[in-house]
Amino acid sequence: xxxxxxxxxxxxxxxxxxxxxxxxxxxxxxxxxxxxxxxxxxxxxxxxxxxxxxxxxxxxxxxxxxxxxxxxxxxxxxxxxxxxxxxxxxxxxxxxxxxxxxxxxxxxxxxxxxxxxxxxxxxxxxxxxxxxxxxxxxxxxxxxxxxxxxxxxxxxxxxxxxxxxxxxxxxxxxxxxxxxxxxxxxxxxxxxxxxxxxxxxxxxxxxxxxxxxxxxxxxxxxxxxxxxxxxxxxxxxxxxxxxxxxxxxxxxxxxxxxxxxxxxxxxxxxxxxxxxxxxxxxxxxxxxxxxxxxxxxxxxxxxxxxxxxxxxxxxxxxxxxxx
Numbered sequence: 001x002x003x004x005x006x007x008x009x010x011x012x013x014x015x016x017x018x019x020x021x022x023x024x025x026x027x028x029x030x031x032x033x034x035x036x037x038x039x040x041x042x043x044x045x046x047x048x049x050x051x052x053x054x055x056x057x058x059x060x061x062x063x064x065x066x067x068x069x070x071x072x073x074x075x076x077x078x079x080x081x082x083x084x085x086x087x088x089x090x091x092x093x094x095x096x097x098x099x100x101x102x103x104x105x106x107x108x109x110x111x112x113x114x115x116x117x118x119x120x121x122x123x124x125x126x127x128x129x130x131x132x133x134x135x136x137x138x139x140x141x142x143x144x145x146x147x148x149x150x151x152x153x154x155x156x157x158x159x160x161x162x163x164x165x166x167x168x169x170x171x172x173x174x175x176x177x178x179x180x181x182x183x184x185x186x187x188x189x190x191x192x193x194x195x196x197x198x199x200x201x202x203x204x205x206x207x208x209x210x211x212x213x214x215x216x217x218x219x220x221x222x223x224x225x226x227x228x229x230x231x232x233x234x235x236x237x238x239x240x241x242x243x244x245x246x247x248x249x250x251x252x253x254x255x256x257x258x259x260x261x262x263x264x265x266x267x268x269x270x271x272x273x274x275x276x277x278x279x280x281x282x283x284x285x286x287x288x289x290x291x292x293x294x295x296x297x298x299x300x301x302x303x304x305x306x307x308x309x310x311x312x313x314x315x316x317x318x319x320x321x322x323x
Contacts, residue, residue: 022206023048023173024069026080026087031064031073039065046173046206051199053218054208057315061227061281062208063103064174069206070098083172083224096124099166103177103208105158109151113161116150117168122133124169124216132168140164140194155188163194174198176207180214192217210309223311230314244305244313245286246273246279251298264289268316270309279309 024046031039039061046052054062067073069082071091079086082237085093107116117136121129137143140160145153150161159179176195187224192214199205199219207218215221215235222232231238251257254271261269261278266285270277282284290300 014218020046021084022046022081023050024206026069026078026082028078028086029065029075029080029087030067030077030096031061031068031200032076037063037227039068039075040231043223043228044222044232046204048172048201048204049202050220051195051205051207051218053204053215053221053222053264054084055210055215055221055311056208056224059087060224063177064205065224066100066177066208069094069173070100070175090103096169098191099169099171099174101162101166101174101179103181105162106162107150107158107165110148110149112147113141113153113164114146116161117165119166120165121248126169134163137168153182158192159183159187159191163191168199168315172203172285174203174205174207176205178208178210180211182210188214205307212311217308218245223314225315231310232266234304239305239307239310240307242310242313243281245281245283246277246303246305246309247286247290248301248303249276249278249290249293250274250301251299252278253297257293257298261289268310268312277303277309279305281313 007279009121022045024044024108027043029039029042029044030037035277040067054093060186064073068075068087071094082094083097085095108119111119114133115138118129118135121132126132137146140162140163144158145267150158153161163179180191183191195205196217207214209215217236220232220234222239223230223238231241233241234280249257253272254274254276257276258269258271259266266279266281267280269287269289278286278289294300
């Protein structure tokens with residue numbers, strides 16, 4: 001198995017600039033299923049108090065990677081530390097100090113919020129369990145609903161309960177797997193305010209998301225595709241490093257232009273409402289594609305690449321690890 005090429009990145013730095021120790025520091029992390037790597041020789045770091053966005057399409061290996069970090073899966077290759085504990089030899093210690101919020105709501109719907117949190121507190125054998133449950137309810141604004149059955153909650157309130165359960169044992173690292181999927185915009189905004197409050201308290205957070213606006217709220221982002229880490233850094237570093245040329249085309253019939261440019265070499269064509277983004281790393285190829293559809297009813301304007309442009313471009317150039 002050939003290791004993935006290293007990803008260029010500026011030296012890691014803590015958001016507060018104080019050189020804090022790394023919460024996650026892993027090298028060559030690999031996990032295979034049926035002989036195929038779903039996580040392929042990844043080097044990765046998360047700093048104390050950092051919010052790191054973990055992006056990539058479904059099936060890219062994000063969940064598998066997170067499960068290795070929190071000690072639920074053992075890597076096939078590679079090693080490293082999580083919260084200072086060895087990933088392979090001290091998985092039991094890691095699990096006690098990491099909060100993991102799964103992609104799907106995984107608590108008992110026929111128990112109340114208070115009963116669910118009490119159950120989690122029992123699992124962690126917390127002393128003064130009742131006080132811990134009360135504090136957790138209060139921290140996430142759940143006190144008024146403490147007797148409500150979890151199954152009757154909306155998506156946003158289920159999200160709060162899951163986060164409360166992940167925090168009840170006061171972890172130093174939070175792993176959040178697409179926590180805002182299916183949640184309304186107001187609940188998403190409230191959630192992100194809570195995330196940055198936790199980071200300000202020194203909790204490190206790795207959050208998987210498909211939302212570009214959420215990725216832009218992170219201190220750093222990383223993009224995983226078919227098990228390989230393609231890029232990482234601040235949003236500005238990731239965009240600048242991609243070296244993309246982007247043109248925005250305004251037209252009354254964007255679908256027609258998509259058909260015309262389908263399969264055009266070295267460019268990606270993405271609809272954005274009544275406009276299109278044509279982008280690629282070969283500036284001449286992009287200009288040629290724009291020239292091919294320019295004319296009456298089409299307004300072409302060069303524009304700056306967005307994070308979404310970068311990730312669509314990266315995804316288009318990656319290869320399926322199961323083919």
